[in-house]
Amino acid sequence: DTEVTQTPKHLVMGMTNKKSLKCEQHMGHRAMYWYKQKAKKPPELMFVYSYEKLSINESVPSRFSPECPNSSLLNLHLHALQPEDSALYLCASSHTLLQDEQFFGPGTRLTVL
């Protein structure tokens, strides 16, 4: 299995909702990442987990809350988002945090109304 899966594919939420994005990989990778990509822009790193511990938080607002319950799963909990948070959220994984190739999932298209 050489795939990173993400659910849901699309999500529409109001500013008062609480929702979660899910990412899963079964490649035995120990590093997982969340990126945010706005339209016609390159992806920007949000969070990095290494061996289920948060390694990097790129000054992301607290309305985004990551969680890594086990080595295969990565969640992103969303609460009180703003319309400007609408974007494609991409999950990626790599073998370790060293110089390893990153593999990306198909993304979740999030719209905040």
Next chain:
Amino acid sequence: KQEVTQIPAALSVPEGENLVLNCSFTDSAIYNLQWFRQDPGKGLTSLLLIQSSQREQTSGRLNASLDKSSGRSTLYIAASQPGDSATYLCAVNTGANNLFFGTGTRLTVIP
């Protein structure tokens, strides 16, 4: 802070043509460089990874080169096909697998 630039921003070529996409970065202290393709509204597909100690990597019709000292990488696509139409992104790894992405080149291959 690392800045990554890709030129051109958009490129249209007729089918069968060979083409080169360019990527430049400001800080040569990188661990590796990765090339991706992205179809509209989709995730990223990894094409090639070049470690900082390597000069080039090949996969099928794709060849990527790296000149770390001058801060440049190129992606060469041979015998282009309409299915190659996508946005191509380069990304440099500056440590802890933190990728800095370029602005992308949108490629259209005309049948």
